[in-house]
Amino acid sequence: MERPSWAPVVLSGALPRELSDLLAISILALASLESVFAQLQRFNQPAWFATLLVLVPMTCALAALSNSSRTQKEELALFAYGGSGLQIQLRYILRGVVVSIIGLSPLWLRFLATESILSTNLVLPLGSAIVGGLAYAAPALKRTRSLAFVEQYKG
Amino acid sequence: MKPLLECRNITVVYPIADGILRLYGEGVSFTLEEGGFLSVVGGSGWGKSTLVNIVLGLEKPTRGIVQLDGENVTEQSFVKRSSRVKTAAVFQRPTALPQLTVLQNLHLALSMMGIPKRDRDDRTKEAMTFFGLEKLSRSYPDSLSAGQKRRVDLARALAAKPRFLVLDEPTGDLDSSVTNLVMPLLRGLNKDHGMTILMTTALPRHASTAKHQIHLRPPIFQTEQPIAR
Numbered sequence: 120m121e122r123p124s125w126a127p128v129v130l131s132g133a134l135p136r137e138l139s140d141l142l143a144i145s146i147l148a149l150a151s152l153e154s155v156f157a158q159l160q161r162f163n164q165p166a167w168f169a170t171l172l173v174l175v176p177m178t179c180a181l182a183a184l185s186n187s188s189r190t191q192k193e194e195l196a197l198f199a200y201g202g203s204g205l206q207i208q209l210r211y212i213l214r215g216v217v218v219s220i221i222g223l224s225p226l227w228l229r230f231l232a233t234e235s236i237l238s239t240n241l242v243l244p245l246g247s248a249i250v251g252g253l254a255y256a257a258p259a260l261k262r263t264r265s266l267a268f269v270e271q272y273k274g
Numbered sequence: 275m276k277p278l279l280e281c282r283n284i285t286v287v288y289p290i291a292d293g294i295l296r297l298y299g300e301g302v303s304f305t306l307e308e309g310g311f312l313s314v315v316g317g318s319g320w321g322k323s324t325l326v327n328i329v330l331g332l333e334k335p336t337r338g339i340v341q342l343d344g345e346n347v348t349e350q351s352f353v354k355r356s357s358r359v360k361t362a363a364v365f366q367r368p369t370a371l372p373q374l375t376v377l378q379n380l381h382l383a384l385s386m387m388g389i390p391k392r393d394r395d396d397r398t399k400e401a402m403t404f405f406g407l408e409k410l411s412r413s414y415p416d417s418l419s420a421g422q423k424r425r426v427d428l429a430r431a432l433a434a435k436p437r438f439l440v441l442d443e444p445t446g447d448l449d450s451s452v453t454n455l456v457m458p459l460l461r462g463l464n465k466d467h468g469m470t471i472l473m474t475t476a477l478p479r480h481a482s483t484a485k486h487q488i489h490l491r492p493p494i495f496q497t498e499q500p501i502a503r
Binding site for chain 2: 131137201202273
């Protein structure tokens with residue numbers, strides 16, 4: 120029995136492959152490294168979290184925006200293959216989360232080395248990664264909902 | 275025969291500078307029976323692609339009703355319509371994920387439709403062989419010519435073995451040798467496999483491949499009436 124599946128459309132786009140994604144990972148990794156080496160004492164949580172909440176979504180949104188001509192082709196193809204708007208959004212959210220998690224890996228490693236796994240400090244970058252995923256998906260959401268989007272199918 | 279698709283009084287109105295553009299005159303109506311093959315014929319800018327988008331659920335008409343398999347689907351998306359009647363579409367502009375190879379694109383499209391892996395392998399191989407794409411299986415779509423991209427789209431749509439196939443000018447960008455393959459293929463799919471096909475074309479000789487044809491009317495420009503003082 121053939122039943123349309125969510126997994127291929129969401130999971131096939133999870134891994135960042137574009138140059139803009141790699142640049143975003145590099146920027147986040149550099150900021151994380153700087154943060155790790157600069158913090159000799161415990162993190163100043165509110166200020167640090169505020170910085171993450173600004174840096175991560177902005178970097179992810181820029182990565183998604185800078186590659187919009189290719190991602191638009193991706194969206195047009197996914198709709199043509201039978202994907203839904205929600206599936207495509209989930210695909211981008213997942214990719215944005217992966218970009219954020221890899222980019223913030225110096226912070227994860229520091230936490231794993233120094234803090235309990237249930238530390239609230241660990242929850243903060245995780246929250247930032249989710250916000251990064253949402254920010255990564257935002258340009259696609261705006262693009263696919265515009266009236267001009269389906270015009271792209273026409274010659 | 276039971277109608278698979280029924281469009282009634284479809285009209286689309288676009289606002290343009292100094293007025294409106296009305297497609298399909300007072301409205302286009304047609305019925306496509308299960309196992310039917312219909313060509314929609316019209317000139318450039320007459321709304322063939324818009325009609326395809328309306329049939330698929332990618333655009334909504336300003337007025338009119340689309341019924342699929344007996345249900346009013348005018349407000350339904352492509353995904354919902356496709357879950358009701360398995361549909362594959364080939365658009366006028368090639369559609370493929372640029373970061374995946376030709377083979378990966380075909381596999382992804384079939385896996386999204388829930389086709390098991392062993393069937394996917396067979397179907398992609400068969401479709402790629404038919405369209406002469408074996409040597410391009412590891413190529414990326416952006417490196418292909420317009421005609422090759424069109425062949426990839428056709429292979430992807432036909433490998434899905436849909437119940438309803440919608441094609442927007444399927445022979446655009448194709449050279450005559452491939453066109454000569456595609457038209458008999460469509461006729462065979464319709465005749466031998468009972469696939470219901472809706473195709474748009476500007477060329478009457480291609481339209482004659484189908485069992486039935488409808489001819490669109492040219493769009494009407496209406497200028498805004500000056501305000502009476």
